[in-house]
Amino acid sequence: MDFRKQFFVGPGEKLKLAGIDPAHTGGHASSEEALPEIQKNVARMAELQALLYADGNQSLLVVLQALDAAGKDGVVRHLFSGMNPQGTRVYGFKQPSAEEAAHDFLWRAHQRTPARGEVAVFNRSHYEDVLVVRVHQLVPKAVWSKRYALINDFEKMLAENGTRILKFFLHISPEEQLLRFKQRLDDPARNWKISEGDYSEREFWSDYVGAYEEAMSKTSSKDAPWYVIPANHKWFRNLAISQIIVDTMEDMGLKLPPTRVDLQEIAVKYHAAEAAQEQRAGKTPKPPGKK
Ligand code: ATP
Numbered sequence: 001m002d003f004r005k006q007f008f009v010g011p012g013e014k015l016k017l018a019g020i021d022p023a024h025t026g027g028h029a030s031s032e033e034a035l036p037e038i039q040k041n042v043a044r045m046a047e048l049q050a051l052l053y054a055d056g057n058q059s060l061l062v063v064l065q066a067l068d069a070a071g072k073d074g075v076v077r078h079l080f081s082g083m084n085p086q087g088t089r090v091y092g093f094k095q096p097s098a099e100e101a102a103h104d105f106l107w108r109a110h111q112r113t114p115a116r117g118e119v120a121v122f123n124r125s126h127y128e129d130v131l132v133v134r135v136h137q138l139v140p141k142a143v144w145s146k147r148y149a150l151i152n153d154f155e156k157m158l159a160e161n162g163t164r165i166l167k168f169f170l171h172i173s174p175e176e177q178l179l180r181f182k183q184r185l186d187d188p189a190r191n192w193k194i195s196e197g198d199y200s201e202r203e204f205w206s207d208y209v210g211a212y213e214e215a216m217s218k219t220s221s222k223d224a225p226w227y228v229i230p231a232n233h234k235w236f237r238n239l240a241i242s243q244i245i246v247d248t249m250e251d252m253g254l255k256l257p258p259t260r261v262d263l264q265e266i267a268v269k270y271h272a273a274e275a276a277q278e279q280r281a282g283k284t285p286k287p288p289g290k291k
């Protein structure tokens with residue numbers, strides 16, 4: 001199954017999240033069945049990231065958005081742990097600092113976009129400025145409603161500059177969220193992750209759904225696609241996202257750069273140096289190419 005086709009939000013589509021089953025498993029029976037595929041994808045993601053780094057011409061930006069406890073942190077932990085930290089960056093976007101708030105809303109995101117050769121993962125992103133900001137009326141409608149077009153221009157500019165953009169909405173049900181909050185309450189190691197605000201935000205569930213539907217429909221495009229990922233089952237979420245990342249990176253035409261040295265010349269020089277060293281050590285030098 002091509003998850004890119006299945007979960008893609010069509011540009012301008014009248015998206016209705018209520019029509020997408022958050023518990024979808026794509027015909028897979030269990031996490032055990034999906035695990036080998038996930039592991040294969042994670043290993044391939046690591047190889048492709050090394051290639052992206054070596055190629056040095058393009059970059060990848062992965063945006064993760066969701067309501068609380070939908071699994072953004074889990075995606076980072078499970079799927080990006082195989083990538084080399086030297087070329088991979090993860091940023092969590094919280095409430096803007098005073099300095100960030102004193103700039104335009106894209107300022108902080110732009111500073112963290114990936115350089116050529118790099119992968120950047122946004123755990124929340126510039127989309128918060130048309131989501132939480134809209135739901136809680138942190139700025140007037142006249143301000144946030146212009147942001148969709150500004151985001152499209154921004155992402156188009158990044159795409160023109162060689163950045164592949166993938167945007168994932170992790171779709172969970174309110175019941176699944178409540179269950180996960182309860183697990184956070186029950187597990188001392190995870191108590192710190194739960195706050196009063198997590199529960200009170202649930203009252204705004206349908207406002208968030210509306211804000212997400214409009215944001216995704218207005219900002220999904222071929223160059224910066226949104227995917228709605230059924231995320232009640234963590235393993236299916238991991239499978240779908242890893243598969244989409246692999247398929248996308250495979251399509252980027254990444255290649256190892258040409259060798260910057262004359263391999264033949266280096267081999268001859270290396271042999272000469274080796275021979276001199278062996279002579280100093282009193283050994284008979286081997287002819288070139290012999291091990
Ligand atoms: P978890 O899902 O594990 O709770 P989290 O991403 O919610 O992780 P928190 O520190 O709990 O992390 O929350 C960050 C908060 O910052 C979120 O409530 C988010 O809506 C808020 N936030 C992010 N960007 C903005 C913004 N531009 N304006 C206002 N609030 C923002």
Ligand code: MG
Nearest residue numbers: 068069193198
């Ligand atoms: Mg939170």
